[in-house]
Amino acid sequence: MEAMPLDDAFLDRLRALDLGLTEAAPAYLEEPRGRWHGAAAPLARPRDVEGVSALLAACNEAGVPVVPYGGGTGLVGGQIHEAGGAVLLSLERLNEVREVAAADGALIVEAGVTLAEVQQAAEEAGCLFPLSIASEGTARIGGVLATNAGGVNVLRYGNARDLVLGIEAVLADGTVIRDLKRLRKDNSGYDLRHLLIGSEGTLGVITAASLRLLPRPAEVATAFLAVESPAGALDLLQDLQGQLGEVISAFELVHRQGLDFLAEHFPDMTHPLETRPDWMVLVEVGGAYGTAKALETGLADAFERGAVSDAVIAQNEGQRDALWAVRETIPEANRLTGSISSHDISVPLSRLPEFIERGRVAVAEVAPDARINCFGHVGDGNLHYNAFPAAGRDKRDYANQRDAVQRAVHDLVVSLGGSVSAEHGVGRLKTADLERYGDPGRLAAMRAIKAALDPRGILNPGVILTQS
Structure with missing residues (x-):
C-alpha cells in the first residue's frame, strides 16, 4: 500500500x-x-x-x-x-492501572504501563506477575503483548500470551474490542485475544489487558553452576525437575565467551565462580518452604555424580541480584562488542547440543575467525546465538559475510525443526525469513486474516508479512 x-x-x-x-x-x-x-x-x-x-x-x-x-x-x-x-x-499516555482484583487473580492495566510497573502493582497486591525481560523498566505492556515476549521465566510460566486473560484493542477501522474478562474458562467462539497477541500491531492495537496474577513463592533460591557441556546442562535440568517438580522458573545457559565480554567491558563486575568454565547455568527455583533446601540437596547429588563441578548459591537478595546481573548484562556487553550477526532461535530440547556444535562449524565455514557467544533460555529451547568479530577486528570487516552467517545458522535451525524467531518477533528484520521458511498454507491463512481485519493495510505495513 x-x-x-x-x-x-x-x-x-x-x-x-x-x-x-x-x-x-x-x-x-x-x-x-x-x-x-x-x-x-x-x-x-x-x-x-x-x-x-x-x-x-x-x-x-x-x-x-x-x-x-x-x-x-x-x-x-x-x-x-x-x-x-x-x-x-x-x-x-494510556498508563493507568485500572483495577487490581487479587481475589480473581487478575490485574487490568492499560497498554502504556511498563512491565516493571505491572510487576510492582502485582507485588503490592501480594501477588506475582512472573514475566521478566531485560528491558522491563521501559518496555510497555502493550508492546510486550504485541510481540508475545518471552524472557527468563518461560520454562515455568509460559510466554506473555499465557499470562493474559483478556484484552481491549482497536481494529484498523476504529472498532473497539472490549474483552477484559477475568475468566480462566471462556469457550465462546474465536479467541481474538490470542490472535492479536503476537501480531506486532499488524491486526489491531492493544490498549489494555487483563493479566493473570499468581501466588508469590514462599521461598526463592538461585544458584550459578559450572557444567561440562550443553548436553550436561539439559541432563541436569531433567534430574532437577524429577527431584523438585515444577518449581524451576529459570534455567539459563551461559558460555565462557559471555564472561570474557563482561570482563572486557565491565571489569568491575564480580564473576560468580573462581574460574571461567566453558559452560555454566543460572538456575532459580521458587515454591513452598523447603524449596531452597531441596535445590541444595539436588545440587549435592549432582556434585557427587560429576554433573556439576562448581557452584555458588545466593544466600540473600543482594547475592541473588548479583548472580542475575551477570546474566542480564551479557546482552549489553554483546552490544558494546558489536556482533556480525545475532540470532534469536529455538530448537527442540533434544536437538540443542547438536545445534550448538553444528552451528559452530557452520559459522566457521563462512567466517573462520568469528567468536560465538551462545547463551539464553536453554530450559525452554530458546538460545541467543551470536557471531562476533575476532579480537582486534570490527564487525564492519565482516559486512560481506553477515548474510551468509545468518543464512547458515537459520538453515540449520529449520533443518532441526526449530524457529528462527523464538521470542523477539518477526518485525521488519525477519520478513524474508518467514517467506523462505514458513509453511505456505500458514502464510496464506495469515494474509487472509490480515486482509480481513486490515483491508487497506494501514497497520504497521511491512511488519511480519512482506508488502505486495
Whole structure:
C-alpha cells in the first residue's frame, strides 16, 4: 500500500481530535540496535481508547499507515517505519492501572504501563506477575503483548500470551474490542485475544489487558553452576525437575565467551565462580518452604555424580541480584562488542547440543575467525546465538559475510525443526525469513486474516508479512 501524503488538511483533522499530536522526536525514530532509522513523522499520543479509535478511523479513511509504538525496546524493527507518510501512535499516555482484583487473580492495566510497573502493582497486591525481560523498566505492556515476549521465566510460566486473560484493542477501522474478562474458562467462539497477541500491531492495537496474577513463592533460591557441556546442562535440568517438580522458573545457559565480554567491558563486575568454565547455568527455583533446601540437596547429588563441578548459591537478595546481573548484562556487553550477526532461535530440547556444535562449524565455514557467544533460555529451547568479530577486528570487516552467517545458522535451525524467531518477533528484520521458511498454507491463512481485519493495510505495513 502506498500511503497518501500527510497534507495539512489531514493533520488539522488529527489535531482537532485532541491526540497530543507533535512531530516525533529523534528517540521515536530509532531502535536499540541502530539498524533502522524512521522517517520524520507526526506522533499521536492519545489519552484513552476512544482517542486511539478516533485516530485509526481517520487514518483508515485516508489510507495513512499507523505504526504503534510502545517502549521502543523491540529488537526486530517493528516500531520503525522508514518509508515516510505514516503516523506514529504512542501508547505512553494510556498508563493507568485500572483495577487490581487479587481475589480473581487478575490485574487490568492499560497498554502504556511498563512491565516493571505491572510487576510492582502485582507485588503490592501480594501477588506475582512472573514475566521478566531485560528491558522491563521501559518496555510497555502493550508492546510486550504485541510481540508475545518471552524472557527468563518461560520454562515455568509460559510466554506473555499465557499470562493474559483478556484484552481491549482497536481494529484498523476504529472498532473497539472490549474483552477484559477475568475468566480462566471462556469457550465462546474465536479467541481474538490470542490472535492479536503476537501480531506486532499488524491486526489491531492493544490498549489494555487483563493479566493473570499468581501466588508469590514462599521461598526463592538461585544458584550459578559450572557444567561440562550443553548436553550436561539439559541432563541436569531433567534430574532437577524429577527431584523438585515444577518449581524451576529459570534455567539459563551461559558460555565462557559471555564472561570474557563482561570482563572486557565491565571489569568491575564480580564473576560468580573462581574460574571461567566453558559452560555454566543460572538456575532459580521458587515454591513452598523447603524449596531452597531441596535445590541444595539436588545440587549435592549432582556434585557427587560429576554433573556439576562448581557452584555458588545466593544466600540473600543482594547475592541473588548479583548472580542475575551477570546474566542480564551479557546482552549489553554483546552490544558494546558489536556482533556480525545475532540470532534469536529455538530448537527442540533434544536437538540443542547438536545445534550448538553444528552451528559452530557452520559459522566457521563462512567466517573462520568469528567468536560465538551462545547463551539464553536453554530450559525452554530458546538460545541467543551470536557471531562476533575476532579480537582486534570490527564487525564492519565482516559486512560481506553477515548474510551468509545468518543464512547458515537459520538453515540449520529449520533443518532441526526449530524457529528462527523464538521470542523477539518477526518485525521488519525477519520478513524474508518467514517467506523462505514458513509453511505456505500458514502464510496464506495469515494474509487472509490480515486482509480481513486490515483491508487497506494501514497497520504497521511491512511488519511480519512482506508488502505486495
